[in-house]
Amino acid sequence: MVASLTSRQRFLALHLLAREEFETVAALSAGFRVSPRTIRYDLKLLEGWFGEWGLELERRPRRGVILRGGRSERERAEIHLDTPEPRIVPLTKEERIRSITLFLLVQSDGLTVDQLARELDISRGTVLRDLDVVQKQLVVHGVVVERIPGRGLYTRSSEFHWRQAAAVLLTDMRQDGEYRSLPLQSGSDPFSGWPTEAMMREFEETLSRWGSPLVQALSGSALQVLAVYLALMVVRLKAGKWIEKAKKEPDDVKPLPEYAEALRLSHHLEERFCIDVPESETVHLTLRLLGAQRFQVLRTEIGENDPSVGRVVDGIIRVVSDMLQMPLERDKELQEGLSVHLKPALIRLRFGFFIKNPLLKEVRSRYPRIYAASQKAAFWVERVTGHSVPPSEIGYIAMHIGAAVWRFTATKPTVRRVLLVCASGVGTAKLLESHLRRELSGVVWTGVSTAAKAKEEAERHQVDFVISTLPLDDSFPDLPVHFISPVPTWEEIQILREKLLFVRRPERVPPISRLMALIDEHAHIRNRKGLEKRLTEWMGNHFSMPSPEVSSFSTGRMDCDPMLDQLLKSEHLCLQQSCSDWKEAVNTGARPLLERGMIERSYVEQIVRNMIEHGAYMVIAPGIALLHARPEDGVNAVCMSLLTLDEGVSFGHEANDPVDVVITFATLDNNMHLTALSQLMELLSDEQRLERLREAKTSPEAQRVIQPFLP
Structure with a gap:
């Protein structure tokens, strides 16, 4: 019977044997740091155990418990409890x-x-x-x-x-160094019949020496996973367990180099461990090799059912660029990195292979907008391929996107003062201006002009870029003019975005011709071409960089970048609310911001439209939704609200529903919310703090949870 007692129950029994006075359940609960319910459960079990030794566990209301019995019975029970010494078991x-x-x-x-x-x-x-x-x-x-x-x-x-x-x-x-190191109360070995550590080390060494460029191209983590899988394959085949051929497995793997390697590995297993490897196991091992992470790609994608990798890469970049308002299509490094990752990833998605992402939690907490954009792109991939994209794969996509975003911000693109010249009527002109304002948020718009007044308006507003729906003459010899159709396509918008953000022009600098004319009025110029060249060089050195206060892609914290406590004020907290569905949750979470005029009703409506059109990409982690739209959709001030629900509701996310924590935020540009959002996501990634936030019933309780995450 003693072997069935846990370590805590043994010590509780020894404690009762040493006591000669009543002791309450509350005192025992505090002393052993467990709940009163656990103590009562242990006492009920010990009552029978003490009875086997001729002892009686007496209970009295309001006084507690006491052990009754002779000294000899106590001594025999104590000796029996002292041996063997309780084991240490996992407690985290x-x-x-x-x-x-x-x-x-x-x-x-x-x-x-x-x-x-x-x-x-x-x-x-x-x-x-x-x-x-x-x-x-x-x-x-x-x-x-x-x-x-x-x-x-x-x-x-x-x-x-x-x-x-x-x-x-x-x-x-x-x-984590835990394999086969779980000493348990019963002394049992749960790893009996599983691969030994020596077997897995042998496979790692074998793979590291495997004379194959295909295997050598695998990442270090992929080699470790493959070694574990081969060891499991051996012990399961010895136990008579093998994988049957699945209906969705391709029939065209035999010509592939991965099949040749899988066949070589199968023959090695047969010789080394005296087992028979069925053809279905070799095919499955082939698919494992096809879906393994690698540093370089040595093959083209297989199967006619999957879209080309290039199409998927282009689609992901397009969705993310549109949401983040950054022209990432021109980033060749992003295209190459995603291609290398997605070729095996599409195989994993197609055949249901799982890959662990050790950085997923950090990516979610530190880069929530990038993760949300990547999740939106993943939903597009699901619609195109018909295969679900798990959070671990989304996290890897977000890592590639994050690197591209940092490369983009490092270029310090210039925010331009733009004049729109339109030949159509006022209605068409305003419609085009509204569309461009929405698509090009990092631009200072000076207004709309007719062709006749364009030059006058450009000089009056000191513009440095002109967008026109009709061809212009040489009215702007010193300004770039970009032609666009009255109803521009997505491709036209992308080309325009690149020109605005990457064609370096000095901000608010007078053209060379005007400077030369001014000099001509007051001096005689002997070398006109030489002076023009020298002025151009001097101005390029002194006026090429944008001022930090107008750069909407600055990576540093700006004076107008508020902290979490400045945004999540007590009046912005809605705690323990009841909502019947996700739409009600969206409206409830936005209500404090609407009531204070920080956002317009159109902003909330756009969030709902985005959810309906693109899916639950804003549900970025289990139980957590990060709701937002664009600044142009109706933002009057940088703001944030927090809603917790007494019972979670479904947003339509397969992995992260139900949602019971809803963050609604709005910002005037791409930077003004980042510090607060980063602090909030750090809080939400702390499981204990998150649980306390979910349980908070008053604003002071919630703010006490938030406070430690402020600098």
């Missing part, structure tokens, strides 16, 4: 979740919550809470946990999905 939440996952995968005949509680030395309530997390994690890999009343916990999955879940678990535990 992450260790508990990994341990529960491990037990579920290895126990084919099922196990009970009580068994898990004893093995891990935790309460039933903690086991049940952790089980909810484990179930969500395993279902991502296609493993379903079933709770059968009276029988216990069972897992249901195909061999393919079982191996995928096991490979992710073992890879994580090896990287």
Whole structure:
């Protein structure tokens, strides 16, 4: 019976044996740092155990508990409890979740919550809470946990999905140094029948020496995952478990170099471990190689059902550029990086392979807008390919996009003063101006003019760029003039955006011809060409850079960049609200900003339209929605609100629903909200703080949670 006691129950029994006075449940709860409910559960179990030794656990209302019995019985029970010494078991939440996952995968005949509680030395309530997390994690890999009343916990999955879940678990535990290092209360070895550490090290060494450019091109993490998978493949085949050929597997893999390598690896396994590798396993190993991360791509994509990688890359960049208002299409490094990543990624999406992203949490918290833009692009990929894109893959896309954004901001593009010249009527001109203002937010618009008054207006407003819907004569010899159609296409807008942001022109600098004319009035010029050249060089050195206060893509913090506490004031917090659906949540979250005139109703309506048109891309993490639209959609001031729901609602996101934390923010440009948003996302990535924020019922409670994340 003693082997079934947990470490805590042993120490509680020893404590009661040493006491000769009543002790309340509350005092025991405080001393052992567990809930009163856990103490009552332990006492009920110990009551039977003490009875086996001739001792009685007496309970009295308002006085507590006391152990009754003779000295000899006490001594025998104490000696029995002292040996063997209790083991140390995993106590952190992450260790508990990994341990529960491990037990579920290895126990084919099922196990009970009580068994898990004893093995891990935790309460039933903690086991049940952790089980909810484990179930969500395993279902991502296609493993379903079933709770059968009276029988216990069972897992249901195909061999393919079982191996995928096991490979992710073992890879994580090896990287953290936990593999085969989980001493449990019963002394059992849950890894019995699993690959040994020596076996996996052998595979890593074999792969590192494998004479194949294809294998050598794999990333370091991909080689580690492949070693774990090969080791699992061996032990499962020895146990008579193999992967059947799936209906969606391609029939055209045999001509590929990946199939040749998979065949070589299969022959190696057969000779080294005396096993038979079925053809279906070799094909599956081929797909693993096709979907592995690598530093360079040595093949073209396979299968006629997938769109070309180039089309997907172009589509992702287009969606992200449109949302971030940056012309990333001209970034060749982004195109190449996404192509290298997406060729194997499309294979993973097609065949359901999971890849872990260790930086996903950091990417979400530090770059929420970039992640949201990448998620919007991922929804487009899902519609095109028909395959779901998991958060880990979205995180990798966001990392490529983030690098491109930093390259773009490092160029310090100039915000230009632009005049629009339009030959059509007032209605058409205003429609075009409104469209351009929306698409080109980093531009100072001086107004709309007719062709006849264009030169006069350009001089009066000191413009340095002209956009015209009709060809102009030589009225602007010193200004760039760009022709555009009255109803411009997306491609025209992109070309115009590039010219505005990358063609370097001095800001508000008089043209050379005007300076020369002025000099002519007061002096005799002996070398006109030489003076023009010298003036051009001098002006280029002194007037080429934009002033920091007008650059809408500055990377540093500006004076008008408010902190989190300046935006999330008490009147902007809506806590423990009830909403029937996502539309009501959008409106409830925006209400404090609307009531104070910080945003217009059109801003909220645009958020709803974006959700309907593009999907739930603003739901950036489990339970968290980051709602926003563009500055042109009705923003009067930089602002932010926070809404928490007493019960989450569905936004239509497969992985992150239900949502119970809704952040609504609005900004006048691309920078003025970044500090506050970064601080908020850092808070939301802290699980304990996030839970406290979800439970907060008053504004002071919520602000106390927020305060530690301010500098």
